[in-house]
Amino acid sequence: MTTTSLNTADWPATYPRDYVVVDVETTGLTARDRVISVAAVLLDAHGAVAGRWSSLVDPRRDPGPVHVHGLTAGDLAGQPLFEEIADELADLLTGRVVVAHNASFDWKMLDAEYRRLGRNVPAEERLCTVTLAKRLELPLPNWRLASLATHYGIRQLKAHDAEDDARVLSEAFRFALHEAARGDLPLPLTRPGARGVSRLPVQRSAPPKPPCPYVNPGAAHEGMLVQGMRVAFTGETRVPRETLEADAAAAGLCVTGSVSRKTSLLVTNDTESGTGKNRAAREKGVPVVDEAAFAAMLADVRPGVRVDVPVDTAPPPPSVAAAPQPPMADIPEVPVEARASGVLNVLVLHGRSEHAEAGRVRGLVAERGHRPRLNLTKSVDIVIVLPEGGSDPRAAKAAGLGITCLSAAAWEAKFVATGAAESTPPGADTAEGDRHVCRELPRGGVHDLPGAERPGLWTLQASWRWDRPDGEVDVVAFLLDASEKVRGDCDFVFWNQPATPDGGVSLEVMGSAEQGVTIDLDTIPSDVVRIAVAAVVDGTSAFDAVGPIEVQTGPFQAAAHTRSVLDAATVERVLLLGEFYRRGAGWRFRAQGQGYEFDAVELARRYGVDVES
CATH class of the missing domain: 3.40.50.10190 (BRCT domain)
Incomplete structure (x- = not known):
C-alpha cells in the first residue's frame, strides 16, 4: 500500500474541527436494551488523537449476549450506572461530531439512555464510517469493522470490546478522513435531531472542553493533588464555579461533571446536602474536601504523566491510554482496484x-x-x-x-456503434473466484433473496448527488397487505415515524445524500405481502434538481447483492425505488424506477394511510 502526505494547509474548509469516535456494547439491539460499556476517542480536525475515555456500565439487568461482548453479570456488578457517567460522557460529546461504525445504532442506544434521564444526546452531528467507506468506494468484501481494519492494516485485539473497537475505528477513520480530504469529498454528516440532513458543518454554540493531557493517577490522599486527577464540584461556592473549574484545568486537573470510581476528589462546602454527587462519593469512597482546602491543595499540584509519553516507559491505564499515531506521511493512498473484467x-x-x-x-x-x-x-x-x-x-x-x-x-x-464487447449482460449474476460481485439490476429486474423464507436482515440504501442544488430528499416505506394497502397507519415508515412498533422495518439517515431502510424479513407478519420503498422530494422541487438515484440492496453489513441507477425524468416528486415481496416460500426484490408528479402525502393516501389535510 503506497502512502503520501497531505498538506493540511489545503484541508477542506467545510470539514469539522473536532470528532469523538464512540463505540457502545449493549444488552441487546433495541432501544429498550441498555448500554453496558462505552468508549470514546477524541480526535482533532485532522484525525490525531487528543484523548481517550472508557467505562463499564451496570445495566442492573441481564447483560445479554455474553458470547458477543464477553461481559458477565459479575463483571458489571458495582460498575457506575449510566446516570453516574452521563455528565462526564456529555463533556466529551458536546461540540464534536460523533463518529461510529453503523452510527445510527450507537446513537440510538445513547439517545435512549439520555432520554431516560430526561435529556438529549449532547451532540448535533454524527458521521457513519460505513457510509464514508462506501463514498470512498473502498474495495471491501463487506462493511464490517474487521474488514475496514484489514483494509488499512490495523490490528484488532478484541472484537466487540468497546475500548478496542473505538481504538481500531479511530485509526481507520483517520486514514479514511485523509483519503476523503485528498479528493475534497464532502463528508456524510447528518443531524439526527432534525428532519433531513446537513451537508455542511453547523456553527457550534458550545465549544468542547479540551481533554486533560495527563494520566489519571487515582484518588487524592493526604492533601496532595497530581496532574491528571479528576475533580468534581457540587453545591454553592464562594468563588464562581466557572473560576474554580478554570483554575483546576489550568493546573492540569481533569474537571468532570459526575462522580465515579475514577473520580479523584469531590469539592463541596456542604457534605450533608444530599446531592447525587455527595451520595456517590460516600458510596464509592471518593475523598471530599471543602472549597478552602481545595484552594490550598491547588497551590501545590504535583507533576503528572502525560498521555502521549511512550507506552513502554509509562503505561497509562486503559481508560486514557494513548496509542502512538502514525505520522502524516503514513496516511495510505489506497489504489483503485483493478477492473480486469473491463467494466468502466x-x-x-x-x-x-x-x-x-x-x-x-x-x-x-x-x-x-x-x-x-x-x-x-x-x-x-x-x-x-x-x-x-x-x-x-x-x-x-x-x-x-x-x-x-x-x-x-x-x-x-x-x-456502442463499434460493437464493443459487453463485459457482463445487465442483470446477470456474476462472481470473480469466491468473491461476490454485485448484480446490476435494470428497471423492473428481479432478484431472488437467498435464505428462502428466512433471508434475515436486509438493507436498501438510496443515494444521490452530494452537491444536489436544492430540494430535500426523504426515503419512505409502506408495509402492504394483499389489497395493496397498509393495515394501519403504523405501517407507514417515514421521517416522523422512523420505525414500525416492533422495529421490523426502520429508516436510517446514513449521510448527507444517503438514506436507507433496514428490514428484518424473518419477523414480517404473514399478512404483509409487500414492502414498497420510495424516495420523495420535499417542498417545490422535483427530481430534475436531484438527478438519478442509486439503489443498493444486500444483507445487513454485507456486500451489496443488487445495484440499480434509476432516472426520474424531470417533474416527478415521487420515485418508487423498489419492493420486497413474497414469492412462494421465499422473498424477492424488484427494482422499479416509476415516477409520479404528486407528493408524499398523496402517495401515502393511495396506499391507504389516513393523512390529515
Whole structure:
C-alpha cells in the first residue's frame, strides 16, 4: 500500500474541527436494551488523537449476549450506572461530531439512555464510517469493522470490546478522513435531531472542553493533588464555579461533571446536602474536601504523566491510554482496484434541461455492461459531458485529474456503434473466484433473496448527488397487505415515524445524500405481502434538481447483492425505488424506477394511510 502526505494547509474548509469516535456494547439491539460499556476517542480536525475515555456500565439487568461482548453479570456488578457517567460522557460529546461504525445504532442506544434521564444526546452531528467507506468506494468484501481494519492494516485485539473497537475505528477513520480530504469529498454528516440532513458543518454554540493531557493517577490522599486527577464540584461556592473549574484545568486537573470510581476528589462546602454527587462519593469512597482546602491543595499540584509519553516507559491505564499515531506521511493512498473484467465506471454530467437525455445515455452505459456513477470519485474512469454539463465544476476537476472526458456522441461512437464487447449482460449474476460481485439490476429486474423464507436482515440504501442544488430528499416505506394497502397507519415508515412498533422495518439517515431502510424479513407478519420503498422530494422541487438515484440492496453489513441507477425524468416528486415481496416460500426484490408528479402525502393516501389535510 503506497502512502503520501497531505498538506493540511489545503484541508477542506467545510470539514469539522473536532470528532469523538464512540463505540457502545449493549444488552441487546433495541432501544429498550441498555448500554453496558462505552468508549470514546477524541480526535482533532485532522484525525490525531487528543484523548481517550472508557467505562463499564451496570445495566442492573441481564447483560445479554455474553458470547458477543464477553461481559458477565459479575463483571458489571458495582460498575457506575449510566446516570453516574452521563455528565462526564456529555463533556466529551458536546461540540464534536460523533463518529461510529453503523452510527445510527450507537446513537440510538445513547439517545435512549439520555432520554431516560430526561435529556438529549449532547451532540448535533454524527458521521457513519460505513457510509464514508462506501463514498470512498473502498474495495471491501463487506462493511464490517474487521474488514475496514484489514483494509488499512490495523490490528484488532478484541472484537466487540468497546475500548478496542473505538481504538481500531479511530485509526481507520483517520486514514479514511485523509483519503476523503485528498479528493475534497464532502463528508456524510447528518443531524439526527432534525428532519433531513446537513451537508455542511453547523456553527457550534458550545465549544468542547479540551481533554486533560495527563494520566489519571487515582484518588487524592493526604492533601496532595497530581496532574491528571479528576475533580468534581457540587453545591454553592464562594468563588464562581466557572473560576474554580478554570483554575483546576489550568493546573492540569481533569474537571468532570459526575462522580465515579475514577473520580479523584469531590469539592463541596456542604457534605450533608444530599446531592447525587455527595451520595456517590460516600458510596464509592471518593475523598471530599471543602472549597478552602481545595484552594490550598491547588497551590501545590504535583507533576503528572502525560498521555502521549511512550507506552513502554509509562503505561497509562486503559481508560486514557494513548496509542502512538502514525505520522502524516503514513496516511495510505489506497489504489483503485483493478477492473480486469473491463467494466468502466462512467459519470454523466448534464444540465437540468438535459435530464432526459442524460438518462438515455446512462441507459446505454448500463446496456454495455458498464457502471453509471452519480458522483466524481477516484474510481471514475470516463466522464461523459453533455453540452450543458461543461459548466459543471466537476468537468474541470475530472480533466485536472486526468480522467478521460468525452461527449455523448464520442462515447456512442467508441463504445456502442463499434460493437464493443459487453463485459457482463445487465442483470446477470456474476462472481470473480469466491468473491461476490454485485448484480446490476435494470428497471423492473428481479432478484431472488437467498435464505428462502428466512433471508434475515436486509438493507436498501438510496443515494444521490452530494452537491444536489436544492430540494430535500426523504426515503419512505409502506408495509402492504394483499389489497395493496397498509393495515394501519403504523405501517407507514417515514421521517416522523422512523420505525414500525416492533422495529421490523426502520429508516436510517446514513449521510448527507444517503438514506436507507433496514428490514428484518424473518419477523414480517404473514399478512404483509409487500414492502414498497420510495424516495420523495420535499417542498417545490422535483427530481430534475436531484438527478438519478442509486439503489443498493444486500444483507445487513454485507456486500451489496443488487445495484440499480434509476432516472426520474424531470417533474416527478415521487420515485418508487423498489419492493420486497413474497414469492412462494421465499422473498424477492424488484427494482422499479416509476415516477409520479404528486407528493408524499398523496402517495401515502393511495396506499391507504389516513393523512390529515
